[in-house]
Amino acid sequence: MAMKKKPVTGMKDILPREMEIRDYAIGLIKETYRTFGFTSIETPAVEHIENLSSNQGGENEKLIFKVMKRGDKLAAAARSMAQDYSEHKEKGDFDAAQEDGADGSGRAGDVNTAGLSDSGLRYDLTLPLSRYYSNNASVLPSPFKALQMGNVWRADRPQRGRYRQFMQCDIDILGEPGIIAEIELITATTTLLGKLDFSKFTIRINDRRILKAMAAYSGFGEADYDSIFIILDKMDKIGLDGVKAELLESGYAEDSVEKYIRLFAALSPTVDGLRFISNELGEYLDENIARDLETIITSVEGVKSADFRMEFDPTLVRGMSYYTGPIFEISMDEYGGSVGGGGRYDEMIGKFTGQATPAVGFSIGFERIIMLLLENDFQVPGAEVKKAYLIEKGMPADKLCRIMELAKQEREKGIIINTSIMKKNKKFQKEKMEEEGYTEFVEFYTDREF
Amino acid sequence: MAMKKKPVTGMKDILPREMEIRDYAIGLIKETYRTFGFTSIETPAVEHIENLSSNQGGENEKLIFKVMKRGDKLAAAARSMAQDYSEHKEKGDFDAAQEDGADGSGRAGDVNTAGLSDSGLRYDLTLPLSRYYSNNASVLPSPFKALQMGNVWRADRPQRGRYRQFMQCDIDILGEPGIIAEIELITATTTLLGKLDFSKFTIRINDRRILKAMAAYSGFGEADYDSIFIILDKMDKIGLDGVKAELLESGYAEDSVEKYIRLFAALSPTVDGLRFISNELGEYLDENIARDLETIITSVEGVKSADFRMEFDPTLVRGMSYYTGPIFEISMDEYGGSVGGGGRYDEMIGKFTGQATPAVGFSIGFERIIMLLLENDFQVPGAEVKKAYLIEKGMPADKLCRIMELAKQEREKGIIINTSIMKKNKKFQKEKMEEEGYTEFVEFYTDREF
Numbered sequence: 001m002a003m004k005k006k007p008v009t010g011m012k013d014i015l016p017r018e019m020e021i022r023d024y025a026i027g028l029i030k031e032t033y034r035t036f037g038f039t040s041i042e043t044p045a046v047e048h049i050e051n052l053s054s055n056q057g058g059e060n061e062k063l064i065f066k067v068m069k070r071g072d073k074l075a076a077a078a079r080s081m082a083q084d085y086s087e088h089k090e091k092g093d094f095d096a097a098q099e100d101g102a103d104g105s106g107r108a109g110d111v112n113t114a115g116l117s118d119s120g121l122r123y124d125l126t127l128p129l130s131r132y133y134s135n136n137a138s139v140l141p142s143p144f145k146a147l148q149m150g151n152v153w154r155a156d157r158p159q160r161g162r163y164r165q166f167m168q169c170d171i172d173i174l175g176e177p178g179i180i181a182e183i184e185l186i187t188a189t190t191t192l193l194g195k196l197d198f199s200k201f202t203i204r205i206n207d208r209r210i211l212k213a214m215a216a217y218s219g220f221g222e223a224d225y226d227s228i229f230i231i232l233d234k235m236d237k238i239g240l241d242g243v244k245a246e247l248l249e250s251g252y253a254e255d256s257v258e259k260y261i262r263l264f265a266a267l268s269p270t271v272d273g274l275r276f277i278s279n280e281l282g283e284y285l286d287e288n289i290a291r292d293l294e295t296i297i298t299s300v301e302g303v304k305s306a307d308f309r310m311e312f313d314p315t316l317v318r319g320m321s322y323y324t325g326p327i328f329e330i331s332m333d334e335y336g337g338s339v340g341g342g343g344r345y346d347e348m349i350g351k352f353t354g355q356a357t358p359a360v361g362f363s364i365g366f367e368r369i370i371m372l373l374l375e376n377d378f379q380v381p382g383a384e385v386k387k388a389y390l391i392e393k394g395m396p397a398d399k400l401c402r403i404m405e406l407a408k409q410e411r412e413k414g415i416i417i418n419t420s421i422m423k424k425n426k427k428f429q430k431e432k433m434e435e436e437g438y439t440e441f442v443e444f445y446t447d448r449e450f
Numbered sequence: 451m452a453m454k455k456k457p458v459t460g461m462k463d464i465l466p467r468e469m470e471i472r473d474y475a476i477g478l479i480k481e482t483y484r485t486f487g488f489t490s491i492e493t494p495a496v497e498h499i500e501n502l503s504s505n506q507g508g509e510n511e512k513l514i515f516k517v518m519k520r521g522d523k524l525a526a527a528a529r530s531m532a533q534d535y536s537e538h539k540e541k542g543d544f545d546a547a548q549e550d551g552a553d554g555s556g557r558a559g560d561v562n563t564a565g566l567s568d569s570g571l572r573y574d575l576t577l578p579l580s581r582y583y584s585n586n587a588s589v590l591p592s593p594f595k596a597l598q599m600g601n602v603w604r605a606d607r608p609q610r611g612r613y614r615q616f617m618q619c620d621i622d623i624l625g626e627p628g629i630i631a632e633i634e635l636i637t638a639t640t641t642l643l644g645k646l647d648f649s650k651f652t653i654r655i656n657d658r659r660i661l662k663a664m665a666a667y668s669g670f671g672e673a674d675y676d677s678i679f680i681i682l683d684k685m686d687k688i689g690l691d692g693v694k695a696e697l698l699e700s701g702y703a704e705d706s707v708e709k710y711i712r713l714f715a716a717l718s719p720t721v722d723g724l725r726f727i728s729n730e731l732g733e734y735l736d737e738n739i740a741r742d743l744e745t746i747i748t749s750v751e752g753v754k755s756a757d758f759r760m761e762f763d764p765t766l767v768r769g770m771s772y773y774t775g776p777i778f779e780i781s782m783d784e785y786g787g788s789v790g791g792g793g794r795y796d797e798m799i800g801k802f803t804g805q806a807t808p809a810v811g812f813s814i815g816f817e818r819i820i821m822l823l824l825e826n827d828f829q830v831p832g833a834e835v836k837k838a839y840l841i842e843k844g845m846p847a848d849k850l851c852r853i854m855e856l857a858k859q860e861r862e863k864g865i866i867i868n869t870s871i872m873k874k875n876k877k878f879q880k881e882k883m884e885e886e887g888y889t890e891f892v893e894f895y896t897d898r899e900f
Contacts, residue, residue, distance in 0.1 A: 005585045005800045008569050011494035015580050015589065021488040025479060031471060034834070037868030039886075040469040044461035045495060047573075048454045065496070066518045068454070068567060078531065078561035085532035111528035116566065118889045119458050122494075132463050135455045136710045139465065141886050142869060151495060155520050165494050178871055180841065183854065191861075225835065229798040277891070295847040297841060302851040303858045352453045364508050397745040401752040404633065408753045411485040411641075417489030420517060420593060421628055436489075436591050 010156070010164035018434075021373050022167075024380045025366070026149060028195055029169060032250070038147040038171050043128035045151065046119045056127050058320055058346060063154040065164075066117035077115040085111055121153035125170045126348070126361060133174055134352035143175035161371065170342075174349065179292045182326050182344070182415075183299045185362040186310075189330070194306025197370065197378070198332065201339070202299070204269075204313035205328045207293055208343070213285035214314065218260035226321070227253070235315040238247035238422065240264060256343065269311040269421065271297055277314065293326060321343040322348045328362070335372055340364035385415045387440040388433050390422040395446055403444055460606070460614035466886075471823050472617075474830045475816070476599060478510035478645055479619060486638040488597040488621050491580035495601065496569045506577050506798060508770055513604040513613075516567035525862070525875055527565040527698065535561050571603035575620045576772075576798070576811060583624055584802035593625035599816070603875055620792075624799065629742045632776050632794070633749045635812040636760075639790065644756025646819065647828070648782065653750070654763035655778040656718075658793070659741055660727065662763065663735035663797070669703065676771070678702070685765040690714060719761040727764065743776060772798045778812070785822055790814035807850035835865045837890040838883050840872040853894055 007013055008387055029310060030040065051063055068079055088110070122128050125148045133144065148170045171188060175182040179437065186203060193201060209429060210231075215225050231246045238246070247257045263280065269274040271294050276291035297310050316340060318327040327343030342362035349357035385409065391403060407417040418438060423429045430441055456776065464472065483798050502514055519527055538560070572578050574596045583594065598620045605614060621638060623631040636653060643651060661682075663673050676814055680695045688696070689709060697707045713730065717723040721744050730738035768791060769775040777793030792812035799807035838859065841853060857867040866886065873879045880891055894900055 014492040039466040042464040051549040082535035083530040359789045404753040
């Protein structure tokens with residue numbers, strides 16, 4: 001049987017040129033974050049299906065690659081599923097329209113396949129980190145500063161530039177309730193981006209509690225917050241008037257909408273804007289929250305080594321419901337979207353451990369950063385000398401040994417030595433190797449001394 | 451719902467201490483293999499189920515973690531499976547004893563679950579490399595020297611020290627038919643092991659064609675070779691007499707067994723042994739095969755930089771049926787088993803591409819090497835200065851800014867600075883940080899100048 005040559009749908013083979021940049025970036029990330037006291041950790045790619053489906057993952061829970069049970073457990077589950085299906089079919093239960101199974105429920109149309117799977121591929125690194133921390137907290141330092149670099153998988157609709165397997169790169173600080181954690185996370189991330197030659201990017205920051213206070217101040221009910229924030233989140237696309245129109249269309253009280261929109265209109269994306277909102281919201285907002293956000297902004301700005309702006313952005317929402325405090329996002333002019341973000345999620349770890357643990361994390365969009373570096377034809381700095389040894393076919397053992405000895409000596413100096421048998425079309429062979437970055441060629445013939 | 455804290459069965463969380471060694475080893479592997487002209491590549495963790503089940507993977511095909519289809523395709527497959535089950539049940543097809551599904555057939559007892567899955571987690575890096583090469587050969591250099599480091603998954607019975615997710619580290623040379631490929635692979639691997647401070651290990655080498663010629667010379671039929679080699683493979687456990695007894699028990703002709711055993715008894719694990727066998731086998735073995743093996747041994751020995759032995763081992767079998775030429779394995783005195791191995795597999799790539807491509811690979815047992823380094827309390831060389839800043843709670847913004855500036859300056863020098871809020875029990879806090887390798891402490895108080 002001929003085998004399938006292409007990778008599975010939505011995933012990709014990584015070619016040497018991209019891999020060189022990835023390896024360089026991974027090394028730089030580890031080195032940079034290390035100086036901030038972060039330690040690498042790793043969790044398995046496969047997680048319990050119960051954990052993945054625990055409502056911490058938002059929309060991602062609909063995109064899980066589920067792993068089937070094995071052996072007897074699979075047999076029992078499949079038999080039970082088949083019997084359940086037959087019984088319902090006999091009763092005529094399947095006349096009504098059925099769900100399509102894309103909701104992560106495990107019900108695929110008229111068949112309930114949930115029992116067939118006991119695990120799945122992780123869709124992010126945050127949920128596994130929570131499990132890891134609750135499993136290992138007793139042997140981990142406190143606060144615990146973790147660096148994770150690893151692949152995650154999402155069965156998203158395949159589209160250009162977005163893949164179903166991609167690398168995430170997260171730093172998290174667990175066990176530190178104060179803003180020093182936020183300051184360190186943002187400083188570490190911006191330092192890294194600077195080292196990767198990025199400039200003129202913007203860190204936008206907000207706080208989930210300011211978001212809520214602005215909604216409360218305007219007179220919206222708490223039950224409506226999430227729907228309101230989904231509309232607010234479109235600000236950069238549809239503008240203030242668009243947000244206003246959508247809020248009114250959705251049936252929210254006109255005076256609340258007016259009050260809410262006026263607040264945003266009066267705000268500047270600066271520390272002044274933050275002070276204004278703190279004054280304006282009065283008792284709706286603990287003044288420490290605005291002051292802490294100001295301290296984060298001034299501290300990060302104060303020590304910055306890369307060329308970026310930091311902005312207070314009251315329209316920043318961040319999708320995940322688990323955020324509880326400051327939230328932040330990186331945007332780049334040269335890329336029309338977020339290349340990273342994060343925030344404080346003080347309640348998630350407690351769901352595993354039963355004991356509340358403050359936590360804050362920052363994730364960079366590793367794949368987008370690699371894509372930008374590739375597009376900018378990024379050159380890995382300090383690349384080594386690449387030398388090719390072309391060896392005539394039939395080289396006797398003693399001479400071959402001498403060639404290997406030469407190669408050894410040069411390799412010990414860090415020079416890349418690529419040995420190949422000389423081809424008939426030597427010119428073409430050299431040209432191809434030049435494309436791979438080989439700049440020096442040494443030829444060895446069976447009948448010549450060297 | 452309380453979540454599950456432990457990783458899924460048979461997989462593990464990697465703690466900071468182990469991760470430090472892993473990161474160091476990964477860096478060293480990439481750096482060392484780079485100087486031999488290998489380039490990093492990566493393939494997706496998920497592969498087509500058809501490829502994984504194509505009989506290239508041997509026993510591993512029974513250990514696949516299968517990934518379920520999604521959406522409508524899953525619904526259709528599940529429905530079809532349920533109907534098939536009901537029909538067979540009505541007919542009473544399930545009275546006889548059933549297979550248990552552990553054979554990779556997809557049939558789990560009385561239910562055929564094969565259609566539910568369209569992909570699975572890779573169980574090695576060799577099959578994905580073949581697919582990768584056939585998919586990308588037109589843009590890859592020739593010969594192509596690939597380095598792969600990545601996780602693989604096998605649903606093995608969980609046991610101490612063996613995990614269901616583990617990292618593999620393979621180097622392969624595709625497109626080079628000559629022994630220069632073998633010499634480079636073995637030299638690269640032994641150079642790496644030397645840099646990791648391993649010594650007194652042994653590289654055992656044999657050739658599948660010598661294995662076969664010895665069996666033919668002794669009068670065994672070709673159909674019996676695989677069964678004979680399985681018995682031969684037990685030599686290190688049961689000895690020459692044990693092998694002889696098992697061969698006789700299995701019913702092979704006594705004179706063949708005698709002749710075969712006499713051959714092994716007469717052999718020394720040296721170049722002399724190789725010459726002896728070449729003479730003895732006469733027309734059963736192309737003399738170039740033994741001479742090539744001799745050249746590999748003398749070349750590798752000639753340039754070795756680590757302290758190891760190289761042995762000709764006529765009893766070395768290597769399990770995988772895809773090997774076609776030289777095969778090799780690393781054993782270590784301090785570890786009672788193989789810590790790596792490989793060989794030539796000239797026919798595998800052709801199964802994808804339809805065009806024969808010579809190939810040879812060497813895989814090191816990454817997890818075993820890490821385990822040995824951990825057991826030997828390996829210290830990562832050149833570790834940086836680790837300094838802790840302890841900051842009194844309530845530090846005003848301007849002073850905090852100055853602390854961050856100090857941290858910045860030290861981090862730029864490569865010093866690891868870990869900032870934390872001072873705890874009530876400062877002594878205990880410092881002791882814990884000392885355990886993490888922090889040797890210097892700087893304390894910042896709100897009411898003191900710094």
